[in-house]
Amino acid sequence: MATINLTVNGKSRSVDVDADTPLLWVLRDQLQLVGTKYGCGIGSCGACTVHVDGLAMRSCQLRVEQIGEQKVTTIEGLSEHGDHPVQRAWLAHDVPQCGYCQAGQIMSASSLLENTPHPSDVEIDAAMNGNICRCGTYTRIKAAIKSVNAVG
Amino acid sequence: MSTSANSQNRRNFLKTTALGGGGLLLGFNWLTGCTGKASQPGSVDLGPELPESWHDINAYLKIGNNGTVTIYTPNPEFGQGVMTAMPMILAEELDVDWKDVISEQAPFNAEKFGFQFTGGSRGIMSRWAGLRQAGATARQMLIAAAAQEWEVPAEEITTKAGRLYHAGSDRAMGYGDVATVAAELPMPEEAPLKDLKDFSIIGKSKKNVQGREIVTGKPLFGIDYHKEGMLTAMIVHPPSFGQRLERIRNLDEVKAMPGIKDVFAIKTYKDGQEKGGFDTNAFPELVAVVGDATWRVMKAKKALLVDWQEQEAFEESINGFRGKTSRKVPAGLENSAEHSKRMEEMAAQPAREVRKDGNPELAFRTADRVLERSYSAPFLAHNCMEPMNAFAHVEGDQVWIAGPLQAPGLIEPTIAARMDLPVENIDIEMTRMGGGFGRRAYSHYMLEAALISKEVAAPVKLIYSREDDMTNGIYRPTYQATYRAAIDANGELTALHVKAGGIPESPLFANRFPAGSIDNYLAEEWSIDSNITIGAFRAPRSNFMAGAEQAFLDELAEELGKDPIDFRLELLQKAKDKPVGERNDYDPERYAGVLKLVRDKSGWGQGDEGISRGVSAYFCHNSYAAHVLDLTVENGKPVVQKVTCAIDCGVVVNPDAAANMAEGGIVDGVGNAFFGEMTFTDGKPDKQNFDSYRMIRMSEAPKVIDVHFVASEVDPTGLGEPPFPPVFGAVANAIYRATGERRYKQPFMGKPLKG
Numbered sequence: 001m002a003t004i005n006l007t008v009n010g011k012s013r014s015v016d017v018d019a020d021t022p023l024l025w026v027l028r029d030q031l032q033l034v035g036t037k038y039g040c041g042i043g044s045c046g047a048c049t050v051h052v053d054g055l056a057m058r059s060c061q062l063r064v065e066q067i068g069e070q071k072v073t074t075i076e077g078l079s080e081h082g083d084h085p086v087q088r089a090w091l092a093h094d095v096p097q098c099g100y101c102q103a104g105q106i107m108s109a110s111s112l113l114e115n116t117p118h119p120s121d122v123e124i125d126a127a128m129n130g131n132i133c134r135c136g137t138y139t140r141i142k143a144a145i146k147s148v149n150a151v152g
Numbered sequence: 153m154s155t156s157a158n159s160q161n162r163r164n165f166l167k168t169t170a171l172g173g174g175g176l177l178l179g180f181n182w183l184t185g186c187t188g189k190a191s192q193p194g195s196v197d198l199g200p201e202l203p204e205s206w207h208d209i210n211a212y213l214k215i216g217n218n219g220t221v222t223i224y225t226p227n228p229e230f231g232q233g234v235m236t237a238m239p240m241i242l243a244e245e246l247d248v249d250w251k252d253v254i255s256e257q258a259p260f261n262a263e264k265f266g267f268q269f270t271g272g273s274r275g276i277m278s279r280w281a282g283l284r285q286a287g288a289t290a291r292q293m294l295i296a297a298a299a300q301e302w303e304v305p306a307e308e309i310t311t312k313a314g315r316l317y318h319a320g321s322d323r324a325m326g327y328g329d330v331a332t333v334a335a336e337l338p339m340p341e342e343a344p345l346k347d348l349k350d351f352s353i354i355g356k357s358k359k360n361v362q363g364r365e366i367v368t369g370k371p372l373f374g375i376d377y378h379k380e381g382m383l384t385a386m387i388v389h390p391p392s393f394g395q396r397l398e399r400i401r402n403l404d405e406v407k408a409m410p411g412i413k414d415v416f417a418i419k420t421y422k423d424g425q426e427k428g429g430f431d432t433n434a435f436p437e438l439v440a441v442v443g444d445a446t447w448r449v450m451k452a453k454k455a456l457l458v459d460w461q462e463q464e465a466f467e468e469s470i471n472g473f474r475g476k477t478s479r480k481v482p483a484g485l486e487n488s489a490e491h492s493k494r495m496e497e498m499a500a501q502p503a504r505e506v507r508k509d510g511n512p513e514l515a516f517r518t519a520d521r522v523l524e525r526s527y528s529a530p531f532l533a534h535n536c537m538e539p540m541n542a543f544a545h546v547e548g549d550q551v552w553i554a555g556p557l558q559a560p561g562l563i564e565p566t567i568a569a570r571m572d573l574p575v576e577n578i579d580i581e582m583t584r585m586g587g588g589f590g591r592r593a594y595s596h597y598m599l600e601a602a603l604i605s606k607e608v609a610a611p612v613k614l615i616y617s618r619e620d621d622m623t624n625g626i627y628r629p630t631y632q633a634t635y636r637a638a639i640d641a642n643g644e645l646t647a648l649h650v651k652a653g654g655i656p657e658s659p660l661f662a663n664r665f666p667a668g669s670i671d672n673y674l675a676e677e678w679s680i681d682s683n684i685t686i687g688a689f690r691a692p693r694s695n696f697m698a699g700a701e702q703a704f705l706d707e708l709a710e711e712l713g714k715d716p717i718d719f720r721l722e723l724l725q726k727a728k729d730k731p732v733g734e735r736n737d738y739d740p741e742r743y744a745g746v747l748k749l750v751r752d753k754s755g756w757g758q759g760d761e762g763i764s765r766g767v768s769a770y771f772c773h774n775s776y777a778a779h780v781l782d783l784t785v786e787n788g789k790p791v792v793q794k795v796t797c798a799i800d801c802g803v804v805v806n807p808d809a810a811a812n813m814a815e816g817g818i819v820d821g822v823g824n825a826f827f828g829e830m831t832f833t834d835g836k837p838d839k840q841n842f843d844s845y846r847m848i849r850m851s852e853a854p855k856v857i858d859v860h861f862v863a864s865e866v867d868p869t870g871l872g873e874p875p876f877p878p879v880f881g882a883v884a885n886a887i888y889r890a891t892g893e894r895r896y897k898q899p900f901m902g903k904p905l906k907g
Contacts, residue, residue: 001410018410021447029384029445034376035369037586039537040618041450044842047537075369082368090367094359094808097816098231099366100537100586106367125851132842134537134587135231136819138853140812 004064008033009077017064024048024059027074035075035103039132046131049104050074056111058130075103078110086110089144097135105131109145117149200252207331209293210339211264212242212286219314219328221248224258226265227275228558229362230588231816232872233809234275236361238283240805241276244353245287245346248314248327255361260560260580268582270558271593271688273773273870276805280868288343296337297330348803348865357808362584374555374583375615377543382611383413385442385604386449389435389624390460392835393684394485397437401457406441409455411448413610415441418603420596425569429472430562433596434625434685440604442612450617463683482681485835488530488630491655494680495632499526503651503676507662509733510672512638515647519638523711527635527700529880529898531830532628532689533837533845538586539621544601545611546571551578551602556585557595567599571606590688594626622845623837627830628689631659631696635704638672643712646672652697653678656686659693665743665771666705668736669723684832690820691772691873695880698770699825699898702881706766707894716767716885717751720744738771745862746778746798753860754780754796763793766885770878773870775801776862779818781854781882785890788904792822792854795882799859799875802866811859814875818857821879823848826901846899 002019005012008031015030022041027033027050036059039047043058050059051073078084086109096102105128112119112127119127124145133141203216213223223239239255258265266282291311298316299306302323310317317324327334365372390396397417400406407415420436421427439458443449465483469476516522542555551571557563560580568575585592601614616624631654638647648670652660658677667673689695709719721744728740747769750756756767764785769778777800782793795818804810827846831838839845880898888894891906 017445018447018451021445025445025447029447032378033369034371034378037373037537038375038446038539038615040842042618042841042843045537045618045847075367078368082364087367091359091363094357094363094812096231096360096363096366097233097812098537098585098587099360099362100373102366103369121855128850130849132537132847132849134535134589134820134847136816136823136848136853137812138819138848138850139815139855139857142850 002065006064006067006072007069008072009074015064019063019065021064022060023050023062023064023067023072026064027059033074033076037100037103039101039104045101046108047101047104049107049131051107051111054111054114056108075107078106084110085148086113086144089148092147093140093144095137095140095144097137101131101133105133105141109141113145113148119145200254203328207335209290209331209335210286212283213246213290215327215331215334217328217331219326220252220254221246221314221327222254222256224256226258226268226279228268228270228582228585229257230270230556230558230585230592232270232275232813233360233806234270236358236809237276237805238279239361240353240358241280241283242287244351245284246291247311250353250358252314257582257584260582262561267561268559269561270588271590273775273873276868277774277870284345285343288345289339292340292343293334293337294327294330296340297334298325300333301330354803354805355807358806360809372584373538373586374543375538375541375586377554377583377613379543379545379611382543382613383442383444383608384446384449385440385601385612385614386453386617387600387614387620388439388441388453388456388458389620391623392460392485393434393625393832394463394483394835395460396463397439398459398461400439401459402455406452406456409448409452411444412452413442413444414608415439415452415456416607418600418607420599420603421570427468427470428562428566429470429474430559430594431470431566431596432594432626432685432687434683438600440607442604442608446615480681481683484683486682486684486832487834488831491630492528495528495630495653495655498653498678498680499632499634499651503653503678505674505676506660507667507673507675507733507735509667509670510647512647512649512672512674515638515672516636516649519646520641521639522636523639523708524634524636525704525707525896526632527703527896528632529630529696529699530828531630531684532824532828533622533830533839534589534591534626534689535622535845535847536585536587536589536591539618540592540597540616540624541614542595542598542601543611543613544598544605546602546606549573549577553579553598553602554581554583555598555601556583556588556592557598558585558588558593559595562593563595563598567602570599571602589690590692591626594687618842619840622840625685626687627684628692628695629654629657629659629686633659633697633700635700637708639711645670645708645712648672649674650701651676651678652700653680655680655684656682659696661693661697663735663737665727665738666701666723668731668733668740669727671732673732690817691877694770694772694873694877698768698772698877699880699884702768702770702878703884703894703896706881706885706888715757717747717756720747720769742776742800743769743771746776746800749798749860749862750778750780750796753798753858756780764886764890766882766887766889768878768881768885770874770881772877773873775799775869775871775874777874777878779878779882781879781886783886783890785905785907788907790826790887790890790901790905794856794858795854797857797859797875798862799871800862800864801871801874802864802868804861805868807861810861810871813871814859815857817872817875818879819848819853821876822854822883823852825880825883825898826852827899829899
């Protein structure tokens with residue numbers, strides 16, 4: 001057991017956990033931030049995607065002791081009022097079916113758009129291929145991403 | 153206006169028997185006094201204002217003093233959109249403004265809500281009449297209350313968007329103003345229903361009522377359930393089918409690991425316990441690991457050393473929808489290679505005849521030529537994104553359970569029997585499900601959680617790891633089908649023979665198209681017992697038969713020199729004009745309708761040079777679906793450029809959400825047709841997680857999906873499943889057009905494509 005200090009969604013948090021605990025389980029079990037989802041535990045499905053210093057990362061593959069000073073953002077902290085442009089696009093396109101993977105999809109998409117405001121289909125595929133949607137909402141996800149910075 | 157008469161009393165209102173399908177009895181009881189959990193926003197905005205007081209009108213709705221209406225969705229939500237669509241139906245007849253509606257998942261209460269089941273594409277179909285009546289009768293009660301208040305005849309009162317009007321005296325008020333009075337009035341015996349043309353909510357797309365909570369990561373799912381003092385549990389099941397627990401080798405060592413509270417074996421059923429139809433479970437003997445944090449439990453689970461032994465053959469009795477049956481479960485560690493060999497042997501032998509029309513033997517004997525093709529598909533895992541999980545708290549003789557499940561009414565009696573408690577002592581809360589696809593109709597994990605909670609005397613959340621989930625069974629079975637067509641010297645089709653089977657069940661539907669359109673027809677089936685467990689998987693059996701049948705019809709059309717759509721339409725015309733046999737369970741006109749619509753919308757046969765297109769159509773779950781799938785091949789990989797889809801499912805309640813579900817069914821179909829496969833070596837599933845089990849991803853999904861619904865005034869029928877099965881045929885037929893090579897064995901991308 002170790003005491004670990006983290007910055008999550010702009011707040012300093014201190015947790016007593018095994019140092020090798022994946023960030024995913026610290027978020028879910030210790031911090032009650034359950035919007036970040038467990039899907040596979042091996043970095044293959046993207047359900048656990050969060051931002052670490054602004055970059056989309058699989059939180060099941062990050063040991064909490066590795067985080068250090070880096071700033072962690074989860075779906076709960078993506079926007080104050082749930083109105084991040086990607087969240088709004090998701091609602092406008094009525095993307096979710098079951099909704100379980102969508103937090104991870106949104107975190108991957110918002111990271112992509114931060115660095116590539118007008119992504120091509122190939123760039124969207126590359127950025128989003130790590131996020132599985134079992135309900136098959138891919139065409140809506142792509143349309144939502146494209147609409148975020150669309151002109152006109 | 154159409155009127156529905158109902159002479160039953162208030163406490164026993166709306167007993168309806170669902171027609172068709174499994175013929176489940178849906179008893180709507182009309183008890184007031186619902187208590188739900190905290191309300192959810194009724195739209196993507198922040199939702200309606202909450203009132204100071206609520207007034208229960210009937211089991212399905214309550215109205216606030218400010219006019220806000222809470223509508224309870226009786227069936228569990230797994231992404232099919234019932235929490236939006238079901239309140240839409242009621243709100244339409246209640247005649248309220250959608251922005252004033254709050255949708256809430258109803259509590260599990262069979263007395264109030266009948267069979268609360270998500271599956272078989274039955275949700276909207278089975279609730280349509282009841283929800284309309286619930287809204288219409290509530291509206292009548294509000295009108296009666298206003299008539300009292302205003303001292304005018306009820307007949308003179310009209311409603312619009314949650315308000316009551318009396319034109320004669322130029323008065324108006326909101327539903328909320330009379331909710332207190334209305335709640336005390338008797339239920340009217342007659343409730344006028346709206347004409348379809350007057351609908352202002354049904355047929356107008358509404359956004360997912362939980363959309364905002366989903367995109368902001370609110371706790372909605374079973375796996376998010378939290379209770380103070382709750383422990384985390386995981387299970388270890390035998391690595392292979394055909395095995396059971398022998399002993400835990402290092403119990404004390406694992407118990408001593410940090411944060412671990414207990415490690416013990418559980419037995420999910422009593423010896424000889426009669427099982428329900430959905431109590432399928434290959435692994436009733438498990439090791440449970442309980443601790444204070446998920447990661448610590450995962451580490452302990454990994455450290456655990458367990459010896460397994462071979463399970464002897466046995467027979468279990470099952471009391472399910474089909475009455476009392478028994479199931480033979482063989483011993484042994486099974487292999488996929490052996491499965492294929494045994495299926496080929498069975499396919500080569502005569503099988504059980506299910507339907508015969510005319511004289512197929514003679515037609516085949518005298519045929520000029522015979523086209524024979526065999527098709528197969530592997531076991532599939534459901535792979536819901538939210539792994540199986542359940543919260544349970546057993547305190548004394550009370551059992552509290554919460555989690556994702558498709559049918560609480562199916563597991564409740566099993567839990568009661570196992571724990572020696574009356575069903576009244578078991579409370580189940582239905583959470584939103586992270587997918588279901590049939591898997592969560594088999595909710596043994598609820599019972600496991602309850603047994604673990606009882607043992608550790610604490611609230612427990614049981615979570616399956618992805619590996620536990622994928623290797624636990626309840627798979628879509630592996631299937632095989634051989635089709636033969638007899639063609640005479642004039643190039644006419646004279647007979648069709650289908651022989652289908654699988655492990656451990658047959659996929660055959662003997663009375664579906666093309667039965668009824670062919671004079672000489674023979675359908676046979678076979679099956680092979682197995683200890684690998686199976687369960688419903690989105691459009692059970694149809695999800696294989698459609699692909700095989702529609703690929704064969706495509707090849708047969710080519711053999712006969714006919715356009716594949718024209719050929720199907722010819723057969724359907726025959727089935728309409730001169731049907732063969734009397735048990736044909738499809739409507740040839742509606743079937744032809746979706747083919748014609750997809751032909752028009754896809755521009756079939758018009759300037760489609762350079763595009764390789766496959767067509768396919770199917771009828772299941774009371775609805776019709778047809779696809780045209782456009783495919784190109786790049787570096788041996790298929791690229792689905794576009795899928796055009798036509799569906800006839802009667803009235804469409806929420807069109808954009810319905811299109812979303814059809815799009816999802818198409819993506820699911822393309823994914824499983826290309827990649828879906830579970831295989832076994834010595835009883836052990838060869839794939840344990842998403843690194844080896846190939847799921848369709850963004851880059852492989854169709855680039856465009858264009859969904860069209862047949863305009864219809866027929867009561868709604870199924871939608872979650874029907875678009876799925878025909879995809880497999882459309883993929884197979886498009887691959888052939890693109891490469892010149894037909895693929896008969898799923899998954900189709902077992903090897904690269906030519907071109």
